[in-house]
Amino acid sequence: MLLPITLTIAAACAALNLWLALRIVPGRMKGKVLLGDGGSEALLALQRAHANFTEYAPFVLVLLALIELAGASPAWLWVAGVAFVLARVAHGLGMVRPAPNPLRAGGALLTWAVLALLAGWALALAYGAEAAPRTIELAPVSAAG
Template sequence: MVLPVTLVIAAACAVINIWLAVRLVRGRMSGKVMVGDGGDPALLAGMRAHANFVEYAPIVLILMALVELARGSQGMLWIIGAVFVLARIAHPLGMGRSAPNALRAGGAMATWVVTLVLAGWALAIAVDAGDTDAMTIVPVETAPRG
């Protein structure tokens, strides 16, 4: 089964991941830092932004795929996926700024909301599926002892 929404959002996430990696490589090259952050706050912020993306993207994509497989509304999934992608672009842009800012906070908050909405949606689907007779316990007969 093809999961068009999840596939598109996963592709967008792959592009974001490469964008974040390229930003790091450029920072490493200009600072001549091959491992770690070399004490450069900007490089550390870039590393954390990339790591933060890698921490959230897999669970969101897994939840999206499972909800989509369970016949979740594609329209709602498109909206949730778009919010996630925008949040994951905003967050690292905000991480590059020294002071607290709306891009970083908004990106983080939107990511949390998307994750919680998908988790709740997945749980609701699971609970609803549990109300059917799809899972029936059949007793096993024991063989006579002789």
């Protein structure tokens, strides 16, 4: 079964991950830093923006996939997925600005909200009134002949 919403959000996350990673390279080259941040607060902020993304994205993507697989509302999955991607873009932009700032704070808060809502949604699907046993139908495979 294809999971078009999750696949689309995962592709957006892959592009976002690449953008966050590539922003680090000029700082490394400028400071001739091969490992760590070389004492540069700007480079540290870029690295943390990238690392922070990689800390949240797997949980969100797994939850999106499982909720989509459970047959939940596509409209709300799109809202959650797009909100997560926008939150992480805002956070990434905010990390290179003086703190506190609305992009960083808003991105973090929206990320937490999306993660909490997806976790609650997953639990509701697993243990809620709608948690009836489901069967997965497999299509018969025709013999090549």
